[in-house]
Amino acid sequence: MAPFNYGANPMNENMNERMLISLLADGQFHSGEKLGERLGISRAAVWKQLRKLDDLGVAVESVKGRGYRIPGGLELLDRDAMVAALAPNIARGCVLTVLDDTSSTNDWIKSRTGSWQGLVCLAERQTSGRGRRGRSWVSPFGRNLYLSVGWEFDGGAALLEGLSLAVGVAVCRALGGRREHAGLSLKWPNDILLSGRKLGGILVELQGDPSGLCQVVVGIGVNYGMGETTGETIDQPWADGREITTTGRNHLAVRLVTEVMSMLAEFTRSGFTPFRDEWCDYDATRDLAVRVSTAATAREGVARGVDDQGALILETDKGLETVHGGEVSLRVAR
Ligand code: BTN
Numbered sequence: 001m002a003p004f005n006y007g008a009n010p011m012n013e014n015m016n017e018r019m020l021i022s023l024l025a026d027g028q029f030h031s032g033e034k035l036g037e038r039l040g041i042s043r044a045a046v047w048k049q050l051r052k053l054d055d056l057g058v059a060v061e062s063v064k065g066r067g068y069r070i071p072g073g074l075e076l077l078d079r080d081a082m083v084a085a086l087a088p089n090i091a092r093g094c095v096l097t098v099l100d101d102t103s104s105t106n107d108w109i110k111s112r113t114g115s116w117q118g119l120v121c122l123a124e125r126q127t128s129g130r131g132r133r134g135r136s137w138v139s140p141f142g143r144n145l146y147l148s149v150g151w152e153f154d155g156g157a158a159l160l161e162g163l164s165l166a167v168g169v170a171v172c173r174a175l176g177g178r179r180e181h182a183g184l185s186l187k188w189p190n191d192i193l194l195s196g197r198k199l200g201g202i203l204v205e206l207q208g209d210p211s212g213l214c215q216v217v218v219g220i221g222v223n224y225g226m227g228e229t230t231g232e233t234i235d236q237p238w239a240d241g242r243e244i245t246t247t248g249r250n251h252l253a254v255r256l257v258t259e260v261m262s263m264l265a266e267f268t269r270s271g272f273t274p275f276r277d278e279w280c281d282y283d284a285t286r287d288l289a290v291r292v293s294t295a296a297t298a299r300e301g302v303a304r305g306v307d308d309q310g311a312l313i314l315e316t317d318k319g320l321e322t323v324h325g326g327e328v329s330l331r332v333a334r
Pocket residue numbers: 103104105106107126128129130131132133135137145146147148190191200201202203219220221222
């Protein structure tokens with residue numbers, strides 16, 4: 001696991017910090033004395049470490065006479081348990097890494113030398129989590145899921161237009177799908193919504209030959225146990241996966257890895273076409289008047305689903321037009 005970057009004596013302090021979080025993850029009260037004993041450090045050193053958890057966004061409650069606790073506890077990611085829970089065909093096709101702390105799981109994959117094929121990275125926290133259109137992605141420690149998967153495609157960037165839409169389908173499948181949760185929907189090109197509020201986002205990045213072999217990173221963020229306090233920093237209505245499934249972060253991570261890996265294999269064979277109907281079932285803006293804007297232009301029309309490439313079909317005064325993804329924003333017109 002990647003160590004945290006804190007302290008004058010990083011090795012020990014980082015280990016203590018990680019152990020402290022693990023001890024407090026059960027949500028129960030622990031006295032400063034007991035914590036010190038378990039970590040082999042003084043109570044004053046425990047207190048110092050506890051204060052640092054604040055910087056990580058881990059809220060620790062302190063009650064006189066009872067000790068310290070993380071209210072509600074944390075379910076930390078367990079890499080070995082996740083690998084053991086993956087079906088053999090999925091486990092064979094991926095190399096799973098779980099980091100405590102990284103700037104962005106997408107950037108971590110991009111920093112790997114050699115092939116990205118099947119690299120899967122999850123992190124407890126992102127210090128510079130990135131969203132689309134230059135936005136940041138709120139990524140506190142031990143909450144939510146931040147996942148990136150590396151893949152290679154031969155056939156050029158154009159083939160990939162529908163990829164982020166197919167990722168949306170995979171995420172919805174992982175969450176139980178429409179049959180279980182009627183409120184799940186997808187907003188073109190790649191917002192995952194629950195009852196109209198943002199539940200997750202997708203950031204697909206690619207490098208390589210735009211007309212040949214491309215290396216792609218599929219980045220997925222799903223809110224799961226975000227917590228109201230952290231959620232206050234999100235600048236739009238948001239939803240939490242725990243509203244629809246309480247099976248836990250590790251279980252949901254396994255579901256996501258499984259569905260994304262299966263989707264990538266099928267997308268490699270057949271492109272977006274096999275996902276199109278399912279995407280349209282989730283379409284949040286179907287038949288609604290919408291406004292599609294880029295930094296320079298804006299178009300209005302009625303959204304009529306997507307084509308086999310994943311482009312939005314827009315009915316305008318001039319007839320049917322297609323809008324391609326990229327740095328566009330789609331809003332329901334008022
Ligand atoms: C969006 O703006 O809707 C896209 C958000 C994508 C967030 C995920 S979290 C994992 C991966 N790493 C990042 O830095 N971003 C993506």
